[in-house]
Amino acid sequence: MTKYQLRESALELLTRVGEQGGYSHVLLDQEMSKRHLSAKDGALLTEIVYGTLQNKMKIEYEIQPYLKKQKKLKPWVKWLLYMSVYQMRYLERVPDHAVIHEAVEISKKKGHKGISSLVNGILRNVQRNGVQSIESIEDPVEKLSVETSHPKWLVDRWVKQYGIEVTKGICFQNLKHLPMSVRAQPLRISREAAMTELKSRGIKTEISPFSSQGFLITEGNILSDPLFTKGQVTVQDQSSMLVAEMMDLTPGLLVLDACSAPGGKTTHIAEKLEDKGKVIAYDLHKKKAKLVDEKAKLLQLNSIQAAQADSRKLEEIHQTESFDRILLDAPCSGLGVLRGKPDIKYHKKEQDIYDLRRIQDDLLSSLALLLKDGGKFLYSTCTIDQHENEEAIKQFLEQNKDFEVDPAFNEDLPEFLRDSMGLSEYGLQLFPHQWDTDGFFLTRMVKRAK
Known part of the structure; x- marks a missing residue:
């Protein structure tokens, strides 16, 4: 693949993600498979797409003075400018002249002479005169929002929940590669x-x-x-590995994984059971439940039974009080995984958090009926929002007096996490900048024996 084709491909992906709501990680995987890219080309394509998405708001602010006189630009032109400026500002191995030349060639092919002159003029200005500095932004929340390309509502929300220093840690870490x-x-x-x-x-x-x-x-x-x-x-991300480690699993147990796709935690549970016992794994979508089956087969695990179902209605399938362990890795806003899926921060709205919380509440209360007395219920999310995490558990415990956070939860954590700043009476919140992982919440509740 030539560098021109690679940048053309990056532009197409960015426009689809930015304007049509496509998922960056899914589209990138599809593109790399379709084109059979070498490891080197795949790495550069990933770097351009993820890097541009991660820094989009900052780049938009930096080049704003050069766009002031422009009437409405087509979305692909904006994304071409963003990705070109990203390469010029952040990728040292890529020479500016090559970036500008190929951006102009792409704009000639996709647009007309006026567009290619505009693209050339703006990129030459960036090369010669630099960009608008963010230092002129006085409001610390707005400055952090622009500097780290996180929507202001999100930065505001985290500052209210965790304070400015923790929020800075989260936002800046989200710009770094996840190991x-x-x-x-x-x-x-x-x-x-x-x-x-x-x-x-x-x-x-x-x-x-x-x-x-x-x-x-x-x-x-x-x-x-x-x-x-x-x-x-x-x-599997390290934070996600903590789930099966904290489920207190022994061979022979009957385990329910309520929202199981793509199967990382499901298969880890089966491994902790030594493939003895049973893991019944559900997902709302048939295609996704199939992914769990495929993963189990690849890892040669036979104790997993995957199927499609709405886990809010599992009492129609299973008897109450029939499982030894339940995992609810709940559908959530995904605000803890912005390093690997940077487009989430632009597509999510604050209202989504409240809409998802209703689903989380429904799942918690319906699944609780299926747990045996003395059984353990692990709740996890890949978000760092208190409304979906601590507040959801607090409300559940208030409404279900036969449940409590397992008194042994803290002592069962790996030693280095036992005095973590994210530990509360309702569970453990991991922040991306703490241990260089995804942002993640988990807690383990126990159902008191009658």
């Missing part, structure tokens, strides 16, 4: 053996403190390695 972490399938290979084997092939690793099965990939491509392609290791 890739993987989990060994211990019934097939130990973590140590997997790390040794990868080292022999030039892939560098580092142990994760979050799970006895987890480790980080610090250098090299795990996705084309036989350990990954044959299902001896699987990709």
